Amino acid sequence: MKKEIKVDLDDKSYPILIENGILSECGSFLRRITAAQKIALLSAPAVYKAWGRELLKGLARKRFQPELILISDGEKNKDEKALSRILKRLASLGFQRDGCLVALGGGVIGDVAGLAASLYMRGIDLVQCPTTLLAQVDASIGGKTAIDFAGIKNLIGTFHQPKGVLIDPQVLGTLDNRQFKTGLAEVIKYGIIQDEALFAQFEKRPELILRRDPQILFRLISTSCEIKARIVSQDEREGGKRAWLNYGHTLGHALEAYFHYGVLTHGEAVAYGMWFAGLLSCRLRLCPEIVLRRQIAVLKRMGLLRKLPNFSPEEIYKKMFLDKKARKGRIQFILTRKIGLVTIQKNIAQPIILSALTQLRAEASERC
Numbered sequence: 001m002k003k004e005i006k007v008d009l010d011d012k013s014y015p016i017l018i019e020n021g022i023l024s025e026c027g028s029f030l031r032r033i034t035a036a037q038k039i040a041l042l043s044a045p046a047v048y049k050a051w052g053r054e055l056l057k058g059l060a061r062k063r064f065q066p067e068l069i070l071i072s073d074g075e076k077n078k079d080e081k082a083l084s085r086i087l088k089r090l091a092s093l094g095f096q097r098d099g100c101l102v103a104l105g106g107g108v109i110g111d112v113a114g115l116a117a118s119l120y121m122r123g124i125d126l127v128q129c130p131t132t133l134l135a136q137v138d139a140s141i142g143g144k145t146a147i148d149f150a151g152i153k154n155l156i157g158t159f160h161q162p163k164g165v166l167i168d169p170q171v172l173g174t175l176d177n178r179q180f181k182t183g184l185a186e187v188i189k190y191g192i193i194q195d196e197a198l199f200a201q202f203e204k205r206p207e208l209i210l211r212r213d214p215q216i217l218f219r220l221i222s223t224s225c226e227i228k229a230r231i232v233s234q235d236e237r238e239g240g241k242r243a244w245l246n247y248g249h250t251l252g253h254a255l256e257a258y259f260h261y262g263v264l265t266h267g268e269a270v271a272y273g274m275w276f277a278g279l280l281s282c283r284l285r286l287c288p289e290i291v292l293r294r295q296i297a298v299l300k301r302m303g304l305l306r307k308l309p310n311f312s313p314e315e316i317y318k319k320m321f322l323d324k325k326a327r328k329g330r331i332q333f334i335l336t337r338k339i340g341l342v343t344i345q346k347n348i349a350q351p352i353i354l355s356a357l358t359q360l361r362a363e364a365s366e367r368c
């Protein structure tokens, strides 16, 4: 199983290559996508320990001798200290404009690597080798880079497209279950916004998905990457369609912040956000109740609806306004028309949102 997908952005276009075991063959891919002579490999200790050797083997086959930069990952390390460490190492290693940074890790490593690559000498080449499901289907594609700053998630960032994305689904073998499921939330999201057949996989083959069957995993990853690549190609800077990708994220981000990023994973928070978006869609008569029920059933089956701790609808409402994506003080919601089709809604009255939040709080604590 092998698939190559193009992110079509004129002179910034790049390939996403998905193949089991491709890490140990990565040298040829790199020779194809970058002319860089000097390479720095950025990773986190645990990821490097698990998969670094495979990647180095692949690079050595094409006579690359990368310098190694290790930093801690996890959201609490996505900060200016990590960025500064990378930039200092690149400087001390004498990297020039023709250098290339290869990121081997989850979304945190990918986002910080992207920011460092976009800043160093006004931009060097970047190659993403994502190792979490979330990074494979989402964070590594589309060129958004960031660190958290002044207590605000992703406050400092740039757009810097990679030269290529190399996805080896095999690396997910060492990923823990909760991290794996958090990535599944994004795949479910792609199904709801664009692709009913993708969504239906979760209804028809939940066991296989949870068992990480290689064939179905390959299908989920490649279809998700195709959808993200298509949307990014049409709207690089989020003026229009790219906002669809925020389905479930308006409430999801607010819940993550409300619980200080410790209680729910990103995917779990987004799962409740998708439930809430479905609820609002029904209340606004954009879709029939069955569309909401199907979403809740799949999210539950995938173990994404863990216990939602009590929250204040008013406080959450305030947090949603703080979201970077609240445009001119109005919250923008992506809502469902049917599975596979969403719509953007900007003017939803506060009482409707508060009452849907209250309903979610009651039903979520009852159900899970």
Ligand SMILES: NC(=O)c1ccc[n+]([C@@H]2O[C@H](COP(=O)([O-])OP(=O)(O)OC[C@H]3O[C@@H](n4cnc5c(N)ncnc54)[C@H](O)[C@@H]3O)[C@@H](O)[C@H]2O)c1
Binding pocket: 044, 046, 047, 050, 073, 074, 075, 078, 105, 106, 107, 108, 109, 111, 131, 132, 134, 135, 138, 139, 140, 141, 142, 143, 144, 145, 154, 171, 172, 173, 174, 175, 176, 179, 182, 266
């Ligand atoms: N740039 C974008 O468009 C975009 C999109 C979505 C999310 N993000 C960002 O991605 C970040 C979250 O990414 P994440 O969920 O991958 O978190 P992460 O990078 O912190 O990784 C989660 C954990 O998994 C471990 N890990 C990674 N790969 C592993 C593997 N193969 N085997 C075993 N353990 C492994 C890591 O060491 C870490 O402890 C957030 O900061 C978010 O803002 C960015």
Ligand SMILES: [Zn+2]
Binding pocket: 138, 186, 249, 266, 270
């Ligand atoms: Zn997300």
